């Protein structure tokens with residue numbers, strides 16, 4: 001239909017009180033939207049793309065019922081899009097080429113949008129591109145259930161697909177069927193065309209609903225495991241990974257360690273993530289450790305450990321300041337408590353925000369096993385720029401220290417190790433008390449290293 005005809009048909013329908021241009025599955029318009037939502041099952045806070053949105057009435061009603069959902073309306077027809085609620089993001093675009101980033105939506109829905117469109121294959125491929133792993137393709141479409149669709153063809157030159165044809169198309173596009181059913185609902189068309197004509201035109205046609213899931217390595221990995229753990233530090237990479245897997249939140253437990261010296265900026269990110277995960281039916285566990293007690297007992301962490309300051313060295317060299325390697329300190333206070341808890345809870349799949357570009361040689365790849373877990377790294381191939389763009393594009397929480405030049409989200413504010421974090425300048429500006437603590441302790445560590453280093457220099461210059 002060209003733009004002018006679409007505008008005429010749209011206005012005529014609205015004049016007759018029809019605002020959702022689709023078969024109504026249940027009662028009035030609001031009940032219909034409720035029925036669709038009950039079949040769609042969007043996760044809490046989901047981004048839902050309404051592809052071919054009409055005048056956005058279905059999205060408007062759904063948003064009334066589920067205010068947590070964020071709708072993006074896509075329509076190639078300017079007149080219809082102009083009539084859609086302005087509170088939603090509205091995109092004048094073909095649903096076969098949506099101006100949306102990869103993996104940015106939790107649900108893509110087509111409601112009487114594909115119908116007989118010959119480009120359905122392209123549209124479903126595009127839906128797959130914009131969906132996150134495990135994202136839902138939801139279709140409420142008219143289907144041919146009564147033979148050759150002769151009546152519809154002669155009335156409107158329209159030839160609908162059978163449910164089996166739609167299922168095959170979606171399968172080819174990379175979706176796995178979760179649920180489908182053919183449900184009646186031609187009431188809207190009776191209003192538009194009169195009962196007799198509607199009976200003629202829609203003979204052999206039913207409204208069918210398909211709920212399909214975007215297949216990928218993540219869905220495959222989740223299908224192999226009963227219990228799944230996601231390690232969450234509150235840093236950029238783990239935040240991107242967590243939200244990329246929003247559709248899996250009800251099936252996973254998020255683990256976070258607070259060692260007692262956390263940036264308040266990180267704590268704010270963790271608080272928001274926790275609230276959203278729990279609202280979506282996921283579990284969020286915070287494991288508390290005491291890094292200050294560990295520093296007193298085992299020593300200050302450092303990127304260099306002088307021999308005289310190790311436990312054995314101190315036994316020989318006397319009462320030197322205890323110093324431990326950064327990996328040992330992190331293992332004791334962060335990694336091991338988390339690992340032990342995840343094992344005790346029976347998890348067998350471990351999801352982390354590890355990226356290849358952070359390593360010269362990545363220690364593990366997705367699908368490999370380590371310490372009793374299969375590991376899954378959904379953003380393994382992403383660059384740092386992609387992570388940043390993803391977080392900003394999705395409006396996700398980012399700790400305030402990143403824009404100020406801190407490179408990594410340190411687990412501990414006053415840590416005397418991880419010298420390449422770029423943390424000290426930020427501490428001095430925004431957390432002066434913690435900066436003083438850091439400087440006092442780092443001075444002790446540096447003095448110890450300098451003393452031991454001086455012996456090496458002396459030997460080399462002798």
Ligand code: SF4
Nearest residue numbers: 301329330333412415
């Ligand atoms: S961040 Fe620093 S202080 Fe905290 S556990 Fe790791 S090495 Fe220890």
